Amino acid sequence: MALTRRSLHLHLIRPIFSARLLTTASTSPISIETSLPFTAHNIDPPSRSVQTSPHELLSFFRDMVLMRRMEIASDSLYKAKLIRGFCHLYDGQEAVAIGMEAAITRKDCIITAYRDHCLYLGRGGTLVEAFAELMGRNGGCSKGKGGSMHFYKKDAGFYGGHGIVGAQIPLGCGLAFAQKYSKDDSVSFMMYGDGAANQGQLFEALNMAALWDLPAILVCENNHYGMGTAEWRAAKSPAYFKRGDYVPGLKVDGMDALAVKQACKFAKEHALKNGPIILEMDTYRYHGHSMSDPGSTYRTRDEISGIRQERDPVERVRKLILAHDLATEKEMKDTEKEVRKEVDEAIAKAKEMPSPDPSELFTNVYVKGLGVEAFGADRKELRAVLP
């Protein structure tokens, strides 16, 4: 997978084990059954058996471990006060990001809310840029001016990174509209959570997408808690995949990367022919809503550890790999060690980067070419001509 390949090349100390593992892994197809069947609304569900390959499974494993490691490292950085403000972590939900990337191309667009670190990595972002942005350094993907909630990567079709709950859904509709306008056979994935599923904008967007047959796929990452409120306390009908009514929906086990891959592939084919479809990913986040939420006041620790034991996405792929004899326990442990080292190196590199230059305060407010003046809090002193 592109993510792994890129991260392999970007490091001075060449990782030994996983490189050999991945380059020698075959791409011959294996067929694996998803753990749970798909539940469908107004549509025939796809089949449970997914085509994959040893190479793909190994890269799933490595990429998910990388994402998990990055989020845990961000946790420590936040507690060390190197990351400030809001930090929403994605660990537990990695399968959604990985499965989606496996099913689509870089021409397809993804737009999501604030839990965007892993999706950014999946779209080809580097660890260094991610950490630099989180720490507010000028080497970050948004030059340090966006922060945790504003990761973007235009050349890879990743449209962010949005702080206001639900506001990214109409934006996603616009992306799908532009794809239909230029007729380039690509689709847009708009991701939102179970909390955002109660926003009016979602239904407005569903109506418009269905009306104009936009190639839009709405993905509800249902981690069962909208900040601190459980889904049964916020929604009368927690069957989010059915809420489209006239728009077909599919409920997917979001902790199974292969099921996610199958669903996204199916959804892409559907959207290109018939218009919008809703995918509900049944997933779970181990951390709280954000770093300021301990995550245990509204749910029990037993629940969290139970899910970790039974449904953890990384463990599931690990068991699959072992069951099909694609790698040994030792090899996988070595991969994890390498990934840990990679993440640590990226953090060290990002820590060395400087904060953005003070002149950067006034750049990118307007697009270049406008000779306006901008004023600081004290209109006399901080005046600058916007570039």
Add this chain to the structure above:
Amino acid sequence: MYQWRMIRSATAILSFFSKASIAYTFVETEASMAAASFGVSSAAVQAVKSSASPLPSLPVIRSEARPISGRINRSRNAGKIATHAVAAQTENPASAASKPGHEVLLFEALREGLEEEMERDPRVCIFGEDVGHYGGSYKVSKGLADKYGDLRVLDTPIAENSFTGMAVGAAMTGLRPVVEGMNMGFLLLAFNQISDNCGMLHYTSGGQFTIPTVIRGPGGVGRQLGAEHSQRLESYFQSIPGIQMVACSTPYNAKGLMKAAIRSENPVVLFEHVLLYNLKERIPDEEYVVSLEEAEMVRPGEHVTILTYSRMRYHVMQAAKTLVNKGYDPEVIDIRSLKPFDLYTIGNSIKKTHKVLIVEECMRTGGIGASLTAAINENFNDYLDAPIVCLSSQDVPTPYAGTLEEVTVVQPSQIVTAVEQLCR
């Protein structure tokens, strides 16, 4: 007196444009097929995308003969600038005879601007309620849906938040949507999208995305439309960083501002006024674009600077007639650019007259006049002989009853009184 010097090679420029438009004829044919044709082929869009900004820069008409300073866009060639006497005030009937132009109503001028830009660039599209088959509730987009198809002139459902968000999303990929709010007041529902996504995405993405949208619609106090349909949103939008705001007041500047707004890479909010749509004026035949950040000198004078915009310009001009009869010589400037303010033109005027009167339709609290007062006080305090007087609407919801509604906005008699007091 200002002379209207014609661009020497007007015909050369026109033929240049016709050459440029050959590249788009296949798009035009495709688009002028019946409603079955949707959108434009990706090849056409790619062709425009790859040619980026080198679409030829038009003669930019400035309101006064002013040399282009280095800080303004250097790519505008000095030779192509024509200076021009302000709008239709037929001070120079002789100069108008050199190229008569054609008479239009303001909404037709807006439509001409839209149509020319849609013709020129296949990425321009319109989103709004009733803009397509109905032709626009104020007829601004009449006929465009038949010409360009249902996808380029998109009739949206009544979901302002979402279709404005959709326009921003489309703009992120490179399209150039023009969003119409049927009445500016409805765009309050889209405030989040305009403020956070339109205004801030360029900054929070570190410059990766540009949002070249135009958000336009009629606002202001009309004829007994009621409180919710008589809102002045410029006071709410003015502190959103990253957007530009302009207000048109004549057919001439309406067309020019519309074109400039569509061509601008920044999100622009174009404020029109419900009562000004039927203004008639003679505008030039050839293509022209008006600067987005510049104010317009409506009537030069010596005694007092009156700053105004949109509908209040006409109340001011009416008051100016009375004032001239009484022996005063007001200088009237239509500020046009509400964000950022054209402090250059305004400053030069203040340095001449030393007295300022601001006449606006916003409410007293937190309106454009309040910001303008602060800006002038900070920058030109030394040049002022008297405190700035700001006449604004009353801080009340606009009542339905005609007599009450008249009192909410500034009337010409109040302007005359204010000038007399200021110039005592």
